[in-house]
Amino acid sequence: MKISYNWLKQFINIDWDAEKTGELLTDLGLEIEGIDTYESVKGGLKGIVIGEVLTCVQHPNADRLKVTTVDIGADAPVQIVCGAPNVATGQKVPVATIGTTLYTTEGEAWKIKKGKIRGEESHGMICAEDELGLGESHDGIMVLDTKLKVGTFVSKVFEIENDEIFEIGLTPNRADAMSHHGVARDLKAGLLQKEIQLELITPSVSSFHVDARSLKIDVDVQDKENAPRYCGVTITGLKVDASPSWLQHRLKSIGLSPINNIVDITNYVLHELGQPLHAFDANKITGNKIEVKTCNAGTKFTTLDDVERVLHEDDLMICDAEKPMCIAGVFGGINSGVTEGTTSIFLESAYFNPVSVRKTAKRHGLNTDASFRFERGIDPNITEYALKRAALMIVEIAGGEISSDISDTYVNKINDFEVRLSFDNAKKLIGEEIPRETIKSILTSLEIKVNNVTETGLGLTVPAYRNDVQREADIIEEILRVYGYNNVGTTEKLNASISNSKRFEDYKLQNIIGNQLASQGFYEIMANSLTTPKYMELSEQLNADYNVEMLNPLSNDLSVMRQSLLFSGLEAVCYNINRKRSDLKLFEFGKTYHQYPDKREEDKHLSLFVTGNISEERWNTVVTPSDFFYLKGTLQTILQRLGLNRLKSSPIKSDIFSEGMSFSLGKKNIVDFGLVKKSVLKHFGISQNVLFADFNWDNVLEMAKHNSIKFKPIPKYPKVRRDFALLIDNTVSFEDIYTIAKQTEKQLLKNVNLFDVYEGKNLPEGKKSYAVSFILQDEHKTLTDKQIDKIMSKLQSNFESKLGAELR
Template identity: 75%
Template sequence: MKISYNWLKQFIKLDWQAEKVGELLTDLGLEIEGIDTYQSIKGGLEGVIVGQVLSCEQHQNADKLKVTKVDLGYGEPVQIVCGAPNVAEGQKVPVATIGTKLYDDEGKEWIIKKGKIRGEESHGMICAEDELGLGKGHDGIMVLDKDIPVGTDVATIFNIENDQVFEIGLTPNRADAMSHWGTARDLKAGLQQQDLTIELITPSVSNFKIENRTLKIDVNVVKSKLAPRYCGVTISGIKVAESPSWLQYRLKAIGLTPKNNIVDVTNYVLHELGQPLHAFDAQYIKGNKIEVKTVKAGTKFTTLDKVERELHKDDLMICDAEKPLCIAGVFGGINSGVTENTTSLFLESAYFDPVSIRKTAKRHGLNTDASFRFERGIDPNITEYALKRAALLIQKLAGGHITSDIVDLYPKKIEDFQVFLSFDNTAKLIGERLPEETIKAILTSLEIKVNNITESGLGLTIPAYRNDVQREADVIEEILRVYGYNNIEFTQKLNASISNIDKFSDHTVQNTIANQLVSQGFYEMLANSLTTPDYMSLTTLLQSENNVEMLNPLSNDLAVMRQSLLFSGLEAVSYNINRKRSDLKLFEFGKTYHNYPIGRIENKHLSVIITGNKTKESWKTTPASSDFFYLKGIIEGLFDRLGIKRSKTSPITNDIFSEGITYSLGKSKLVEFGILKRSVLKHFSITQEVLYADFNWDTILEFAKRTKVKFSDIPKFPEVRRDFALLLDTKVTFEEIHTIAKQTEKQLLTDINLFDVYEGKNLPEGKKSYAVSFTLQDEHKTLTDKQIDKIMNKLQHNFENKLGAELR
């Protein structure tokens, strides 16, 4: 938001430097992001002074040029070659001296330099109107009043606006400050804290009067909930023309392009008071009737930008007896606005429901100065005042007469907010006990009325325009920002509290697992919970009817809540691969959202995605691609960290995984993982293999809580390893070997490991070779060869009898 300092001074007389004002506004919460300089004439005519032509003679080498001697008020007269036909001896003229910077119509800079023109030296330039930016005339040089002293700066003669413009990074909650008046109101409160009591000057509307009632427009507000207050008045006999320079300067300073005196007044009042207005050409209002209502869905309406729009059933419209004229609070219609032929108008000032305006503006992709304010909530109590202010300005600039009573439809007044402020809570939140008189003074400066005072606090009435101040905490924040955050002293006492945190709380366990994954080279990602419903077509596991849909989506890409973390993860993979980062290890903790017949449900998940090589390219290692078993090892490592044991595996086949496994405990599914199908990856333009794991985090957290941690001493006695090379049928799995071994020796067998698998040459058909190691250890004594041999013989016997194994 742009605020003109000169404009601000119309409300509050202040002679501070703009930088100092900017610091105070920032301290008040209106953060100044920059201060720009505005000049109505670029360069401010610096270096252009009044000169007197002492002599004027014909150039010897050019018929259209004159050689002049000009007195600039200092030193010797200078010679200037001039081509203007009207230059003559004795004239007072504007002279751009050597080094002066002038600007063309496009703002391009050019510098006046000493030079020779057809053999004659020229030390400056006698200027025409357009060369100085003072007009469009170029028939000849400007001739100034003879009474102006030689050497006077031309900038002091003409009404040149030099202004400084604050760029305020306004937060959405501060609707009250979206105008010069609102900013001045805050500034006044801040100045009062610095013992500067400055009056806030309010534009007077006391001269407003109804001159006759010859043009009456009947108003009917059908949708009073969407338009709680609606005001209007007619003005006749106006003349649409160019706005005066002072008004143009105000608008140009804040980045607006002047249109005509009527439109410029409505824009002026909008940025002055924060009240949007709209002027209708009265001749286009059929039946002399205005209706504020919604229209049939699908109705076609062409706006001022010449775009035909299809209206929604909830769009609030300003209509006449036959047709819509304007999208209320957002944008006018093409055939109802003010033109150069307008002689009478209906001026509207209203308060519209913020939610309705916001939805309408987003539906049609419109963002205007009016909608920006309406959708954040304006002051419902200045509606009529702003209308009078604008009407008086129109009369001043365009003539005309007030030709109707003011229509003010306000059936249900928007009440001020009632809040009780506790002194103890104020001290607790601020961290310092402020004097009660200081608190009351700050509240009064913010136009918050103190109704009653007790020992414990204050009963307050908050004005309706402060729709962001409705709770006690909001009031305390207002007190603190005006008092000054920097004025709160630091305490020398350090307070700390210790809270008991369950070691199996979601946050604690999540951090533990995240740390383990990060230590293995993973990066944590965070994706948007909003996604596109198009992803439902990629799998039959998700159903469109279970989507949680947005009532007012920003776009189709953000229309539903995600039912799976997979697709947002693949978006991240695709994004990185397209930027030459093809070796990825990502994980995300997030929720999925489902709309089932029994109700809406949220489930928490942990997703893990791996693609590309396991490690970075290096001269010390050979690149190895991530594979199914690498992901399997990661998963089992996480289970070990959580103490989850005895999980069972089963293969899965669906339209997501080409190969996959499920880990489960009892009937509870812990994780599904595997290699994603090419058909899924193709949708994201991914050509390399991607591995994916989806953990049911809520289930895992529940089982992790059941884990009992036991501590034991490190055994003092050595462990012993023995190996078997077993010839087995190809259908035999390592899991069967592991199970039989554990059943054979439950106490001394501490580890079983498969370290080699061989199939092929020199083995009988249908056979394979497993090399398995067995680790034995007794915590209380050293094992003897006799004990070891006995255990190994039992293992061999059971493998032979139960699996048909042979020792190689």
Template identity: 75%
Template sequence: MKISYNWVKQFIQLDWDAEKTGELLTDLGLEVEGIETYESVKGGLKGIVVGHVLTCVQHPNADRLKVTTVDLGDGEPVQIVCGAPNVAAGQKVPVATVGTTLYDADGNGFKIKKGKIRGEVSNGMICAEDELGLGESHDGIMILNEDLVPGTAASEVFAIENDTVFEIGLTPNRADAMSHYGVARDLKAGLLQKDVKLELITPSTSSFRVDNRTLKIDVDVEDKTLAPRYCGVTISGIQVKPSPEWLQHRLKAIGLTPKNNVVDVTNYVLHELGQPLHAFDANFISGNKIIVKTLESGTKFTTLDEVERELHEDDLMICDVDKPLCIAGVFGGINSGVTEHTTNVFLESAYFNPVSVRKTAKRHGLNTDASFRFERGIDPNSTEYALKRAALLIQELAGGEITSDITDSYPTKIEDFEVRVSFENITKLIGEELPRDTIKNILSSLEIKINSVTDGGLGLIIPAYRVDVQREADVIEEILRVYGYNNIKFDEKWHTSISNTSRYEDYKLQDVVATQLISQGFYEILSNSLTTASYTALSEQLKTAHNVTMLNPLSNDLSVMRQSLLFSGLEAISHNINRKQSDLKFFEFGKTYHQYSEDTREEQKHLSLLVTGNTNAETWRESKPVPTDFFYIKGIITALFDRLGLNALKSSPVKNDLFSEGLTLSLGKTKLVEFGIVKRKVLKAFDIKQEVIYADFNWDQVIDVVKNRKIKFKEIPKFPQVRRDFALLIDENTSFAEIHQIAKQSERNLLKEVSLFDVYQGKNLPEGKKSYAVSFTLQDEHKTLTDNQIDKIMNKLQQSFEKQLGAELR
């Protein structure tokens, strides 16, 4: 938002430099992102002075040039060669002195230098109006008033505008500051804390009067919910023409292009007071009646930008008895606006429902100065005042008469609202006890009325235009921003406390898991919980009826709450692949949202893992990168469960149709994770051509299982382990699980571990046989094992394998 400093000074007579004022605005929460200079004439006529032509003779070497001597007010006349046909002795003229920079129509600068023109010295340049940027004429030099004193700066002679413009990064909640008056009101409050007491000057409308009642236009507001207040008045006999320079400069300074005196007045008042207005050509209003209503869905309407739009049934429209004229609060129609032929206007000032305006503007892809203000909430009680202000300006600039009473449809007044704030909570939130008189002065300076005062706090009446101040905390924030965040003192002593929380708290377990995943090369992502409803079509298990839909979606792509973390993760995968990052490992903690019935909504927390591409980048040591696969992510998942103390998990085939193949790991009847390879059909929807492996943890269930898992501790044995190996020749159908089971049954006490470290099938083995190399780890926790004990155990194992499996030692 651009704010003109000269314009602000019309409301508050402040003589601070722009930098200092910008700092105060930032401290008040109106962050100044940049300060620019506006000049109605580029260069500000710097270096241009009034000169008195003393002599003017023909150039000896050029028929079209004259040699002049010019008094510049410094006592030493200078010689200037001039080519203008109208230059003559005795004239007062504008002179660009040596070193001055002039600008052409494109803004390109050139510097005036001392030089020779056809052999004659020239110390400056006598200028035409186009060379100074004061007009378009180049027929000859400008002739100035004879009474001017030589040496007078041209900037003092011509009515040029030099202004400072603040670029304010306005936050959406500060609807009250969307105008020059609103900024001045904040400045007044901030200055008061610096002991600078200035009055806030408001434009007077006391001269408003009805001249006659010859053009009455009736107003019928059919939808009073969407248009709580609607005002209008007619002005007849106007003359539409260009605006005066002062008004054009005001608009140009903040980046607006002047149109004509009527349209410019409506824009001026909008940026002055924050109240959008609209001027209709009264001669195009059929039946002399304005109707504020919604129309049937699909109704065609052509807006000012010459685009034909289809209206929605909820779009509020300004109509006459035959046709729509304007999208209320958003954009005007192509055939009802003010043109150079307009003589009578109907001037509208209204308060429209903010939510309705926002939905309409989003629906049609429109973002105008009017909708920007309406959708954030304007002052409903300044509607009539702004209308009078604009009507008087139109009369001043375009002539005409007020030809009707003001129509004001305001059936239900939007009241100010009450908030109670306690002194204790002010101190608690600010962290410092402010003097009570200071608190009261700040609130009064913000036009917040103090309704009651007690020892405990204040009863306040908040103006209706402060839509962002609804709670006690909001009031305290207002007090603090005006008092100044930088004025809060910091104690040199820091106070900390340590809370006694369970090691199984959600955030603690998340930290444990996240730390492990990051150490394994994963990156954490955080995606939007809002998504598109079309993703449910990618799985039969995701039902459209279970979507939690937004009442006021920002767009169709953000219209429902997600039922799965997979799709937002695939969006991130696709985004990175499209930017040449194809080796990816992501994880995300997030919630899914489900509406299982009209009254039953459920949130479920999940942990999702996504891997694709190679496990490691290509290096000089490893020229062939290893691609990620199902077993890679299985190892990651197993390591996570080991870290959480969960083992003895049961695996079963995955039943989720998002996977082409995969597993489900459960502990008892509790399903903890599903993981596998994502179906190509799903990947195709995201334009992903490489394999993606996905794991979906039910994090709520994981936490419950971990909390109920009892951890047993035992002392680390002091005595050494012993390893012995067998090379067993067994039937090819025999599994390692059978060997493991038989070994454990044969020796329950001293056999600690059974491992398979080699498998061989093929040459030199009998048909139908295979060779397993199995290791056995033995340990006695109370003493060192003897050779006799070890041999006895190994013989027992050998006999068991021979008897039960028909195994042979190789």
């Protein structure tokens, strides 16, 4: 939210610099995320002074140039070469002195320097309107009033707005601070704690009166639950035109574009007081009647952005006798707004139910300044006041007269909140006893009324616009933020406690594996648990009936909880690839959510994504693309780190993997992994291969708890390696060789490794060659050649009989 410091000073007469004021606002809970500058004229006309042309003669070397001497209030006149056709002796003109920075219409800066133009020295520049940013004319130089004093800065002659703009990171609960008046109210309370007592200046509406009751528009609020208060008044005989410069500057300073005087005034009051307003062209209201109601589901309505929208049965609408004209509290209609031909308006000021507005805005994907405020809850007690304020401004700026009494429908009054504050509870939560008079002073400065005072506490009435302050804890928070968190002392004693935690706590294993993956070049990602239901169509294994759906989703793309970590991870892969980061290794710890017919389930997962090359391209290394076996090796290191070694591997069939495998331990599935199908990747616009692994982290935790660590001395007898080059069928896998080898020799065979694969020329059709190494070791003695040969003969025999293998 943007707040203009100049505008803020209209409510509170503070002379602090913007940075100091920003620090106080941050301490009050209105965090200042940045302070920007606003200049109605780029550069603020710095260095531009009033000059008087003393002489003006033809340039000796150029027909279209003049050589002038100009008095700029310096010790001596300066010579300036000027090409304007209208420059003449005796004129008062704006002069850009040496060193002044001017800006082109595109905003590019350029500096005035001393120089020579066709042989004649020039010490400045006599400026035209467009060169100063004061207009668009470039027909000649600006000729100013002859009464102006030479040497006066031009910025003091013209209405130049220089402002500082606070960017406030407003939290959703602070609806009371969504205006300049609300921020000033907080600022006043903060200054009071610094013993600076300033008055909060509120615009007067005492001059409001009805000029002539010539246009009455009846108001019928049919849905009083969603429109508790609705006010309106008519104004006739006005003229729609451009707003005065001061009003345009106010809006531009906070990032709004001026439209016309009527719309600009409603926007001005919105940001001034926090009350949204809407102006209808009275001539477009059929039957001189306003009805506040819902319409039939399916009714079509075109909004101001020229988009036809289909209304929901719960959308609150502002209608005339025949048609809807505005989505209440959200967006106006294209056929009822103010145009250049408008001469009469019906001005609306209302309080709409925050929940109703929020649901309507989300349904239609709209987020306006009005809905932003209505959704969070505005002050129901300033509805009429804001209407009078806007009406008086319209009559002053656009002319016309107030032509009806104010219609104010307010059947069920919104009451203030009654809260009891205990001094003891305040001390416990704050950690320090704040003087009772200070507490009362803070609450009073926040417009919280103190009804009664006892030895134990206070009876309070909180104004209705503070809908976030309804409990005792909220009152204490208000006291503390104004008193100042930095003013609460800390004790010199430091208390600490040591909790008993198990070795296999979830967070401990996550840290272990997370650190291991990070050391292998993986980056951790955190994806949104909310996702789009469209992803369910990418896999038959996911059932849309099991989706956990949001009752009030932020958007259609974030309307269900995810059933798989795959798709949110692929979103991250796609995002990075589109930004030229194609070599990726990512991991995420997260949950999946399922709504089964008889229960809801949350399952913890660890997902890995690998794509592109394993390592960065370097001059002294060979670039190796990641593949299935790289991912498999990474998974094995994770499982080994957790002590899960006796794993069973098996191929899996899945509509998300083109080829995949699974590791299990006993009856528990540990991880599924493989190469993601091209059809799935195509949905995300990914053209390169992506490897994906999905750990069932709940099963990992359970199996890790049963793992026991055994210690044994390092064998002092040497290992022996023997190799086989086996000619086998293409259908035989290394897994088959590994299993047979382990079954053949269970004690002395320590490791089996595949170190070369050959498929190609000089091999029979349907055959391949595997080079396999075998590591043998006896932990109690040195192996003899006779023992080794016997084991290798057994291995060879079993490979030949069970796999049809041949030694090459």
